[in-house]
Amino acid sequence: MNDYQKLVSHFKKISRYKHLEAICGWDQAAVMPSGGYQARAESMAELSVHLHQLLNEPQLADWFENAKNQELSSSHTASLKEMKRQWQHASVLPESLVQAKSLVGSKCEHDWRIQRGDNDWQGFSKNFAKVVTLSQEEAQIRAQTSGLTPYDAMLDLYEPGTTTKSLDILFNNVKTWLPDLIEKINEKQQSEHFVAPQGVYPEAQQKQLGLDVMKMLGFDFNHGRLDVSMHPFCGGVPSDVRITTRYDDQDFVQSLMGIVHETGHARYEQGLPSSTGGLPVDAARSMGIHESQSLFFEMQLGRSKAFIKHLAPMAGAAFEQANSTVFENDNFYKLYTRVSPGFIRVDADEVTYPAHVILRYEIERDLMNGVITYKDIPDLWDQKMRGYLGLSTKGNYTNGCMQDIHWTDGSFGYFPSYTLGAMYAAQFMSAMNNACDVTCAIEQKDFSPIFKWLGENIWSKGSSLSTDELVKSATGETLNANYFKTHLENRYL
Amino acid sequence: MNDYQKLVSHFKKISRYKHLEAICGWDQAAVMPSGGYQARAESMAELSVHLHQLLNEPQLADWFENAKNQELSSSHTASLKEMKRQWQHASVLPESLVQAKSLVGSKCEHDWRIQRGDNDWQGFSKNFAKVVTLSQEEAQIRAQTSGLTPYDAMLDLYEPGTTTKSLDILFNNVKTWLPDLIEKINEKQQSEHFVAPQGVYPEAQQKQLGLDVMKMLGFDFNHGRLDVSMHPFCGGVPSDVRITTRYDDQDFVQSLMGIVHETGHARYEQGLPSSTGGLPVDAARSMGIHESQSLFFEMQLGRSKAFIKHLAPMAGAAFEQANSTVFENDNFYKLYTRVSPGFIRVDADEVTYPAHVILRYEIERDLMNGVITYKDIPDLWDQKMRGYLGLSTKGNYTNGCMQDIHWTDGSFGYFPSYTLGAMYAAQFMSAMNNACDVTCAIEQKDFSPIFKWLGENIWSKGSSLSTDELVKSATGETLNANYFKTHLENRYL
Numbered sequence: 005m006n007d008y009q010k011l012v013s014h015f016k017k018i019s020r021y022k023h024l025e026a027i028c029g030w031d032q033a034a035v036m037p038s039g040g041y042q043a044r045a046e047s048m049a050e051l052s053v054h055l056h057q058l059l060n061e062p063q064l065a066d067w068f069e070n071a072k073n074q075e076l077s078s079s080h081t082a083s084l085k086e087m088k089r090q091w092q093h094a095s096v097l098p099e100s101l102v103q104a105k106s107l108v109g110s111k112c113e114h115d116w117r118i119q120r121g122d123n124d125w126q127g128f129s130k131n132f133a134k135v136v137t138l139s140q141e142e143a144q145i146r147a148q149t150s151g152l153t154p155y156d157a158m159l160d161l162y163e164p165g166t167t168t169k170s171l172d173i174l175f176n177n178v179k180t181w182l183p184d185l186i187e188k189i190n191e192k193q194q195s196e197h198f199v200a201p202q203g204v205y206p207e208a209q210q211k212q213l214g215l216d217v218m219k220m221l222g223f224d225f226n227h228g229r230l231d232v233s234m235h236p237f238c239g240g241v242p243s244d245v246r247i248t249t250r251y252d253d254q255d256f257v258q259s260l261m262g263i264v265h266e267t268g269h270a271r272y273e274q275g276l277p278s279s280t281g282g283l284p285v286d287a288a289r290s291m292g293i294h295e296s297q298s299l300f301f302e303m304q305l306g307r308s309k310a311f312i313k314h315l316a317p318m319a320g321a322a323f324e325q326a327n328s329t330v331f332e333n334d335n336f337y338k339l340y341t342r343v344s345p346g347f348i349r350v351d352a353d354e355v356t357y358p359a360h361v362i363l364r365y366e367i368e369r370d371l372m373n374g375v376i377t378y379k380d381i382p383d384l385w386d387q388k389m390r391g392y393l394g395l396s397t398k399g400n401y402t403n404g405c406m407q408d409i410h411w412t413d414g415s416f417g418y419f420p421s422y423t424l425g426a427m428y429a430a431q432f433m434s435a436m437n438n439a440c441d442v443t444c445a446i447e448q449k450d451f452s453p454i455f456k457w458l459g460e461n462i463w464s465k466g467s468s469l470s471t472d473e474l475v476k477s478a479t480g481e482t483l484n485a486n487y488f489k490t491h492l493e494n495r496y497l
Numbered sequence: 498m499n500d501y502q503k504l505v506s507h508f509k510k511i512s513r514y515k516h517l518e519a520i521c522g523w524d525q526a527a528v529m530p531s532g533g534y535q536a537r538a539e540s541m542a543e544l545s546v547h548l549h550q551l552l553n554e555p556q557l558a559d560w561f562e563n564a565k566n567q568e569l570s571s572s573h574t575a576s577l578k579e580m581k582r583q584w585q586h587a588s589v590l591p592e593s594l595v596q597a598k599s600l601v602g603s604k605c606e607h608d609w610r611i612q613r614g615d616n617d618w619q620g621f622s623k624n625f626a627k628v629v630t631l632s633q634e635e636a637q638i639r640a641q642t643s644g645l646t647p648y649d650a651m652l653d654l655y656e657p658g659t660t661t662k663s664l665d666i667l668f669n670n671v672k673t674w675l676p677d678l679i680e681k682i683n684e685k686q687q688s689e690h691f692v693a694p695q696g697v698y699p700e701a702q703q704k705q706l707g708l709d710v711m712k713m714l715g716f717d718f719n720h721g722r723l724d725v726s727m728h729p730f731c732g733g734v735p736s737d738v739r740i741t742t743r744y745d746d747q748d749f750v751q752s753l754m755g756i757v758h759e760t761g762h763a764r765y766e767q768g769l770p771s772s773t774g775g776l777p778v779d780a781a782r783s784m785g786i787h788e789s790q791s792l793f794f795e796m797q798l799g800r801s802k803a804f805i806k807h808l809a810p811m812a813g814a815a816f817e818q819a820n821s822t823v824f825e826n827d828n829f830y831k832l833y834t835r836v837s838p839g840f841i842r843v844d845a846d847e848v849t850y851p852a853h854v855i856l857r858y859e860i861e862r863d864l865m866n867g868v869i870t871y872k873d874i875p876d877l878w879d880q881k882m883r884g885y886l887g888l889s890t891k892g893n894y895t896n897g898c899m900q901d902i903h904w905t906d907g908s909f910g911y912f913p914s915y916t917l918g919a920m921y922a923a924q925f926m927s928a929m930n931n932a933c934d935v936t937c938a939i940e941q942k943d944f945s946p947i948f949k950w951l952g953e954n955i956w957s958k959g960s961s962l963s964t965d966e967l968v969k970s971a972t973g974e975t976l977n978a979n980y981f982k983t984h985l986e987n988r989y990l
Contacts, residue, residue, distance in 0.1 A: 017543060020536075020539055020540040020543040020544075021540070021543065021544075023536055023537070023539075023540040024517050024521055024540050024544060027520070027521050027524055027537075028517055028520050028521065031520055031524060035528075035722065035724075036737060037718060037719055037720055037721060037722055037737055038719055039717070039719035039720040039736055039737070040720060040733075040734070040736050040737025042736065043513075043516055043734055043735075043736040043737065043775070044516070044520075044736075044737065046513055046516075047513040047514070047516040047517050050510060050513040050514065051513075051514075051517060054547075208701075224532070225530060226530055226531055226532035227530055227532040227533060228530060229528060229530055231528075240533075241533070241536055242536075243532055243533050243535065243536040243537075244529060244530055244532070244533025244536065244537065282536070
């Protein structure tokens with residue numbers, strides 16, 4: 005066995021442990037009873053340490069050194085590059101930090117589930133202070149070894165190639181036109197009337213409708229499931245993709261489109277190449293590209309006029325209210341394209357969404373770079389929310405800085421992915437429209453050209469190309485935020 | 498850290514990996530989509546190997562040798578003994594055998610889920626032949642190092658201290674009186690009339706009833722769940738106990754009492770000591786003692802006249818048929834104490850059940866000892882079923898030798914636990930009756946004296962005593978099968 009093959013064998017072993025981590029992680033979020041958390045946290049921390057050790061075995065350095073000099077095919081070269089990326093990310097951190105962060109993160113996330121409802125910033129901040137300290141320590145270490153700034157070093161975990169410099173340019177540009185756009189849309193929509201859902205939408209019927217929509221969107225139930233969790237997500241492994249939602253029996257709107265969103269994530273996972281058996285090169289390219297798929301499904305496809313024409317009658321039939329005005333096509337479309345500044349990011353429309361992301365980006369950037377401390381967050385949150393969306397969160401932690409799960413386990417550097425994803429999705433739709441008549445396909449309820457384009461250009465590529473290469477090969481150019489702006493203007497003005 | 502403490506620390510680590518194994522095992526049986534099985538099997542096999550390696554680290558032999566000479570408290574001595582037992586069981590097997598058995602067992606179990614429905618002995622036996630070969634190899638290795646016969650060496654995994662010699666005496670005795678007893682009961686019950694459930698019992702209502710019964714029986718939902726699986730079981734870890742059932746919307750009878758049964762397992766797990774954080778001494782004593790708890794709940798408590806008086810109206814109310822004859826106390830009691838020879842062990846009444854166990858015991862004993870091969874099983878099954886229960890399974894693999902899950906993953910030596918459990922349960926009830934008025938407690942719907950007795954005498958002991966010591970300390974004598982016989986005669990004649 006040569007050293008490249010040894011690396012392959014070793015990284016397959018790692019992927020098998022990651023499989024267990026993914027399933028137990030899903031379990032923790034979707035089905036674990038509260039009292040199970042202490043023993044679970046300890047077991048997950050043990051597994052984190054073991055994975056860290058596997059990625060730090062001393063022979064890996066030699067194997068990488070020797071494999072570099074082997075003659076490898078281009079696909080093996082790409083595979084080697086991704087293994088090396090994982091190794092480099094892991095090998096810089098001391099084991100004690102990995103274990104401490106896993107334990108502190110588990111506790112912070114677990115307690116947050118109660119504390120958020122209680123608006124308990126005092127209680128939350130006790131755990132959160134530790135998460136921040138350990139994350140800053142991680143960012144410092146990553147910065148020292150990579151030569152990046154602390155925040156850029158964290159960004160690199162989720163969005164390889166993306167930097168503060170590029171994000172500042174991108175987001176500062178968005179900030180120049182977004183407030184105006186929101187105002188114009190609000191003016192236009194003020195004169196529009198629509199009927200909001202009222203009454204009761206039983207969970208069982210919402211779930212059945214969700215399953216029907218997933219089926220229509222090509223979700224493979226032989227390799228996945230739909231469940232419930234407090235914070236919807238897509239987890240599991242490519243051969244067993246677990247998506248979740250949460251139901252509110254007063255309102256089906258969020259859950260239904262949330263399922264469309266997670267189905268986009270799921271189809272990416274289910275469409276990844278499986279040829280190498282779980283090696284890094286077969287994984288999703290980045291969080292931004294992942295989000296581009298969920299947002300393609302939710303925003304580009306799911307909220308299009310053509311798709312709503314299928315969705316509205318399905319929903320009406322599911323709730324036995326097919327004749328209700330709520331489920332008429334025009335009304336349903338207005339319901340799903342309503343723009344309204346709100347507190348909660350995950351409930352935000354696609355126009356105000358970037359404001360939420362930019363707010364978090366600016367805070368986590370300064371937090372990781374040591375410019376601010378965790379104590380500054382509530383005030384900064386309030387100040388930026390007022391500036392970007394005209395809403396105050398003073399004293400309202402539940403709907404302010406305690407609304408999200410991401411920071412509880414120290415995932416700093418993740419938030420920009422959401423808006424990058426929205427931008428990529430718009431760019432992909434534009435390129436797809438050049439290749440086929442997308443609207444016509446949707447109208448005919450034949451989504452196969454869409455899935456074919458995504459499968460060939462995105463899903464099947466895994467991580468064989470860099471993000472820039474992937475986007476360029478799919479669309480002819482690297483990220484161009486104008487497609488996103490144009491999409492919003494076309495749909496909403 | 499002295500060597501005893503090193504062992505404690507090492508076995509805590511092992512228990513954390515066993516936690517992951519238990520949760521992913523539950524997932525596989527209860528929620529995993531079929532297409533997820535290949536990657537899961539590989540991940541579980543990887544974990545098996547890792548656990549095997551942890552139990553085989555070379556320093557353990559030294560630590561055990563040195564700890565033997567340390568001055569230890571009696572509780573630490575008991576803890577050391579159980580760690581050593583686990584270590585000895587694990588360290589005799591080569592890693593390659595552990596891995597091969599895990600992979601072959603996963604495949605056999607997975608394919609069995611389809612093959613059983615198809616009555617496909619040919620297909621099944623292709624996988625099963627491999628499982629048997631590897632299990633025989635395991636039994637041989639265990640026999641050589643322990644000086645036991647191959648089957649006794651396997652028995653020791655599940656029922657430490659139990660031997661073929663003692664089981665032969667016990668079961669041959671049962672065979673002298675069981676057929677007569679079944680005949681007498683059949684004669685008596687022929688003249689009894691009762692109304693069987695007819696109609697539809699929706700799954701949602703069965704589930705709610707099951708949850709209500711679990712609550713009444715003290716199941717701690719902060720540390721456990723109820724789910725659905727093809728083969729009902731109790732899994733998870735003590736801080737997060739997962740029980741399952743299966744629903745048939747034509748018949749609530751099996752599922753309801755199945756939940757009572759699994760709740761017995763669950764309360765044992767939930768009542769185990771947690772002081773040492775997952776060391777072997779805090780685990781359940783044996784499979785027979787585990788089964789004694791589920792059968793105490795199901796047979797001694799659940800099917801008693803006094804308990805049925807609570808259960809019948811609860812069920813009637815759940816299905817909105819409170820006035821139906823089915824749910825009248827006398828009728829419900831007859832329903833749950835009907836004796837009728839049948840093909841399926843898990844559906845069998847408590848009188849015919851030992852016949853199913855003895856059949857499997859005799860076959861697996863001879864299979865492990867190399868007296869027969871797997872090809873002999875269908876004929877032997879048919880012959881013994883005709884002899885013990887007057888039923889032929891010729892050509893009927895689905896309801897014959899393919900009905901059970903246990904052998905698919907090579908768990909040979911497990912079956913005797915069921916009847917040992919029934920016998921222990923009867924003996925515990927007799928002892929409990931000497932300590933308090935059990936019937937009066939049940940009638941008053943105050944189960945606390947029962948749970949107190951079980952908690953103090955069984956659950957809280959974990960594995961600190963041997964089975965014989967445990968039973969003697971709880972009841973004043975070691976296993977005495979007369980209590981079981983008397984219980985059956987009192988209830989059914």
